Amino acid sequence: MINIHGLGFRFSLFLIAASMLVVFTTAEFFYRATYEHEISEANHDIEELYRTVDATASIAAFLEDEDLAKEAINGLVTSEKILAASIKSDALYYQLNVTEAINKDTQSRAFVVRHPFIPEESLAEVNIYPNLDHIIRQAEKISTDNSYSLYASALVVGIVALLITYYIIISPMIRVGRSLHKITPSTTQRIAVPKYHTRSEIGALVRYTNLLLSKVEEQFSQERQLREEIEFLEYRFRMLFENAKSATVLMTESGIIELKNNAFIDLVGKIGLAKKQDYGELLEELFENPAAIKASLLESFERNEFATGEFKLKSANSKNVMWVQLIASPLITEDGERFYQITLNDISNRKHELQKLALQADFDSLTGIYNRNGGEKLIAKLMNKGHQFALALIDLNGFKAVNDIFGHDAGDEVLIFVSEQLKDKIRKNDVAIRWGGDEFVLLLQAEDEASVKTAIAKVNDGVKQPFYFNHDKTPTVVSMSVGVAFYPRMSNDMNTLIKLADIAMYQAKQNKVAAPDDYLIFAQPEALNSRDNQ
Amino acid sequence: MTFYKRYSLTLTILMALNSFSCLGATPEKIVVVTNQKNDVQVMDKKGLIDLFMGKYSAFPNGKQATPIDVELNAELKAQFYEALVGLPLARVNAYWSRLKFSGRVKPPVIEQTINDVCQRLEEDESALAYIYESNVTNKMKVVYRFD
Numbered sequence: 134m135i136n137i138h139g140l141g142f143r144f145s146l147f148l149i150a151a152s153m154l155v156v157f158t159t160a161e162f163f164y165r166a167t168y169e170h171e172i173s174e175a176n177h178d179i180e181e182l183y184r185t186v187d188a189t190a191s192i193a194a195f196l197e198d199e200d201l202a203k204e205a206i207n208g209l210v211t212s213e214k215i216l217a218a219s220i221k222s223d224a225l226y227y228q229l230n231v232t233e234a235i236n237k238d239t240q241s242r243a244f245v246v247r248h249p250f251i252p253e254e255s256l257a258e259v260n261i262y263p264n265l266d267h268i269i270r271q272a273e274k275i276s277t278d279n280s281y282s283l284y285a286s287a288l289v290v291g292i293v294a295l296l297i298t299y300y301i302i303i304s305p306m307i308r309v310g311r312s313l314h315k316i317t318p319s320t321t322q323r324i325a326v327p328k329y330h331t332r333s334e335i336g337a338l339v340r341y342t343n344l345l346l347s348k349v350e351e352q353f354s355q356e357r358q359l360r361e362e363i364e365f366l367e368y369r370f371r372m373l374f375e376n377a378k379s380a381t382v383l384m385t386e387s388g389i390i391e392l393k394n395n396a397f398i399d400l401v402g403k404i405g406l407a408k409k410q411d412y413g414e415l416l417e418e419l420f421e422n423p424a425a426i427k428a429s430l431l432e433s434f435e436r437n438e439f440a441t442g443e444f445k446l447k448s449a450n451s452k453n454v455m456w457v458q459l460i461a462s463p464l465i466t467e468d469g470e471r472f473y474q475i476t477l478n479d480i481s482n483r484k485h486e487l488q489k490l491a492l493q494a495d496f497d498s499l500t501g502i503y504n505r506n507g508g509e510k511l512i513a514k515l516m517n518k519g520h521q522f523a524l525a526l527i528d529l530n531g532f533k534a535v536n537d538i539f540g541h542d543a544g545d546e547v548l549i550f551v552s553e554q555l556k557d558k559i560r561k562n563d564v565a566i567r568w569g570g571d572e573f574v575l576l577l578q579a580e581d582e583a584s585v586k587t588a589i590a591k592v593n594d595g596v597k598q599p600f601y602f603n604h605d606k607t608p609t610v611v612s613m614s615v616g617v618a619f620y621p622r623m624s625n626d627m628n629t630l631i632k633l634a635d636i637a638m639y640q641a642k643q644n645k646v647a648a649p650d651d652y653l654i655f656a657q658p659e660a661l662n663s664r665d666n667q
Numbered sequence: 668m669t670f671y672k673r674y675s676l677t678l679t680i681l682m683a684l685n686s687f688s689c690l691g692a693t694p695e696k697i698v699v700v701t702n703q704k705n706d707v708q709v710m711d712k713k714g715l716i717d718l719f720m721g722k723y724s725a726f727p728n729g730k731q732a733t734p735i736d737v738e739l740n741a742e743l744k745a746q747f748y749e750a751l752v753g754l755p756l757a758r759v760n761a762y763w764s765r766l767k768f769s770g771r772v773k774p775p776v777i778e779q780t781i782n783d784v785c786q787r788l789e790e791d792e793s794a795l796a797y798i799y800e801s802n803v804t805n806k807m808k809v810v811y812r813f814d
Contacts, residue, residue, distance in 0.1 A: 192765070192766070195720070195722060196721065196766070196772055197722070198769060198771065198772070200769055200771075249720075249762075250752035250753065251713070251716070
């Protein structure tokens, strides 16, 4: 019940200590005062005692009667307060214990004994020696008792103060403390004001505490709302980040990845790398050409710009080549720490499509050999490089009939067949081009007619092979007419060259029925001139 | 001595004047007397106290003294002791009651009436008594007058 560190105990202790101090400092004074009082009381008592024997002493002195004198003196000495006494007149002397008193150095008190009938006449003197030992002992005893009772009352005051403070202050404070302990902040719970304390300081304390609790509750609810909003926002942001299709990482300058999303993990998985904490400074381990990337990025960062570029990733197998668009921006936090945010957009599909588109532009989709566009480019390239070559323009005979009789699908089959033959039969450095419709061009590495003839003959043998459609028993045979022009001997201009070849091919086509073996004709540059002249 | 005589005469006259002026209201004067033959001529108050209150049993000249109390005339007795020691009779009696135990001190001899006292005075040479002045005979000698 009593807490020695508690207010009540301290208060009482201080009160007791203070009273003890007061008692201690005043005890000596009280002791002295009591002592003096007792001594003077004793003197007074001696006077009183003398008065009781005054008449006897007076008569004794008058009659000079020793018996009466003895009676008076003995009567005095029976008192504890008197040690010795004597009576002395002209005719009379009697004493009791006087020697002892004088030995003790006791001062006597003298009383004049008057004539019993003539008061103005003094007859004798009575000397009374107070029993100082006894008187002092008594005085000391009373003084000590007084001091003790002072100490005792100080103690009692302390205990009473403890009880009062306990019931008036500490007990309600403990109750308030307990209910405060039980209260959960941010709820509507409040402390009850203790009984009889509505106007006391404890009541005020409780009211202020309740006000504080109300404020706390308000603040809590505000903060909770705020936190919910932040959590909601954070959830959204996380969703945005984690579900983003672009692989995104936040990394330190040294390359340690602080944050990465699922798309990044997938990307790393796709290129067959193990999950790691870092992939080198600026993710260089992921790329095929790390040095170039690093240089490009750092150069941008130098200019305080974000860096962007399209880069090829390393790949486990050559079939699955991945390209990404990289966007890297340096971030500096409020604390001055430097981070990089790097986003990698998978652009492989777009890259593949672009490549495909490029292929489509130069090759014939049906036959897979160069188309006219690709062919023209190739011719320009060869011309630029100064190669010598022979351009053979081939036109199929009877193709229109196949188209008309067997349909376009059959025509396509013929075209594919011819293309295959051209590809197979030419030499490694020669090129076959579908120039359009049933026209083909061969670029042959040949400077003379003989070698051209040999090459074309091989091709012709292939093309002339009988060709069977699905369930047709009669074979279809396609023949060709060929016109050849030499570069640069005949012309430096591609169009002129083609024109020359075309003229020659046309001449050959004239012979297709009359002289089928004469299917190859070399161009005559003069012929062009003559025709132009015509 | 002449001074003393004149003084006492003057006092007597003054007293007489006083008596005349207040006749009947003033009590009769008390005197202390002895036998005519007694050697003592005059006594003082202190000497009377010593004898009547028991201190001495002899006159200053050494001859025995017998103080006498009148028992039946309480008024005279009271007047005498009042005049002598200033105490009422009860106190005087109490004084004697206290001393009776010691046996050494004796109170005055008791005579019943004034006449008995007068008779004793005339017969006993050692007698010493108080009487009214009017009772004084020629066989008695006044040794003290109360003023």
